Amino acid sequence: MSTAYLNGEYLPLDECKVSVLDRGFIFGDAIYELLPVYAKKPFYLESHLKRLYRSMQQIDIANPYNEEEWKLIINTLIEKSGLNDLYVYIQVTRGVAPRDHAFPPDTPPTVFAMIGAWPKQDSKFYREGLTAITVEDMRWGRCDIKVTSLLANVMKKQQAVENSAHEAIFIRDGNVLEGSATNVFVVKDDKVWTAPTNHMILPGISRDVVVQLMSENNIPFEETAPTEAQINSADEIWITSSTKECMPVTTLNGQAVGNGKPGPLWLQVFDLFQAAKQN
Ligand code: PDD
Numbered sequence: 001m002s003t004a005y006l007n008g009e010y011l012p013l014d015e016c017k018v019s020v021l022d023r024g025f026i027f028g029d030a031i032y033e034l035l036p037v038y039a040k041k042p043f044y045l046e047s048h049l050k051r052l053y054r055s056m057q058q059i060d061i062a063n064p065y066n067e068e069e070w071k072l073i074i075n076t077l078i079e080k081s082g083l084n085d086l087y088v089y090i091q092v093t094r095g096v097a098p099r100d101h102a103f104p105p106d107t108p109p110t111v112f113a114m115i116g117a118w119p120k121q122d123s124k125f126y127r128e129g130l131t132a133i134t135v136e137d138m139r140w141g142r143c144d145i146k147v148t149s150l151l152a153n154v155m156k157k158q159q160a161v162e163n164s165a166h167e168a169i170f171i172r173d174g175n176v177l178e179g180s181a182t183n184v185f186v187v188k189d190d191k192v193w194t195a196p197t198n199h200m201i202l203p204g205i206s207r208d209v210v211v212q213l214m215s216e217n218n219i220p221f222e223e224t225a226p227t228e229a230q231i232n233s234a235d236e237i238w239i240t241s242s243t244k245e246c247m248p249v250t251t252l253n254g255q256a257v258g259n260g261k262p263g264p265l266w267l268q269v270f271d272l273f274q275a276a277k278q279n
Contacts, residue, residue, distance in 0.1 A: 003080040004114040005073050010080065013114055022110055024093030027101070028149030030110075031055035032091040035074070035205075036118075036242045038277050039084050042074060043242075047205045052090060055146045061094055061109050077115050085118035087243060091148060119243050126270070129250025129262050130166040130239070134231065135159060137170035137177055137200075144199050153180040167239055167249070172200065175225035179239050183207035186226035187236035187258075187265050192219060193226035206240035213272040219265065236263035246273050 001012040024030035033055065035048040042048070049070055056063050065073075074088050090113045097104030139152040156168035157180040167179045177195045178184050183204040185194045192214060197203040214221045231237065235258040237249040246269055248262035 002115055006112050019096045022096050030093035030148040031146055032148050034089050034242050037086045044205050058145045064109055081115045086115050089114050129248040131251040132167040132169050132249045133160050133163050133165045134171050135168045137172035156180045171228050174228045176231045177201050182239035182241040185238040186231050186234045188230050192221035195225040196223040236266050238266050246270055
């Protein structure tokens, strides 16, 4: 059983217990963060910490730790895991209090963190690509905050699974926003399109990495949401996340994307991403 962290203690994961009155359980009143670790080194740690602090600040949870304390928790879990490649999941809830919608006064947040072994992708997905469906976005208006209340994402991901697909891609008012747990890039006529970071998508760190790599390597891109018509006639589709990195989607709603194979721009960005992990 891997070691986890709960409110100041390092414990075997199965010994971590929280109250049923925890607001994370009762209301989904909580935020989370997930960061990848390669060769024991967190990837884009500063960006993940910045997003963690912003998530807390946006829902008015006072950050309980300073930067050094957060880094110590992350590094201690990495060390105790004995793994080289892994991810660290961190969750902060508004704490334990009698059930009442309003924020409870003077309540310390619950801080929990665990690790997971790196979810290595089947190599066939790099050769053949993934499958996705498009779905109507029925989420709330603050998708930019990394909250644990993910019911809409969970239900749409399940719809994808029931349709033998790997991801559900949200469309709102004809605009392609993001996946249930990924950001989305669409290639059309040698240009890459991805939704801008605003309240309608999670500002993915892997998305940032890909945008930075494209800009450094003169790959034409635009941070404008691709339209439904563009994704339906895309030459390539990619999805990004901290556990998927950058993966090609080659089937959308049962139809081949482009020629049905991972495309040349994806391969270029994938190679750049792999190189960035070595730094
Ligand atoms: N999900 N959009 C949504 C809705 C997400 O849940 C995620 C990540 C992303 C990609 O963000 P990043 O590149 O920072 O991982 C975009 C994580 C991995 C999860 O919930 O497990």
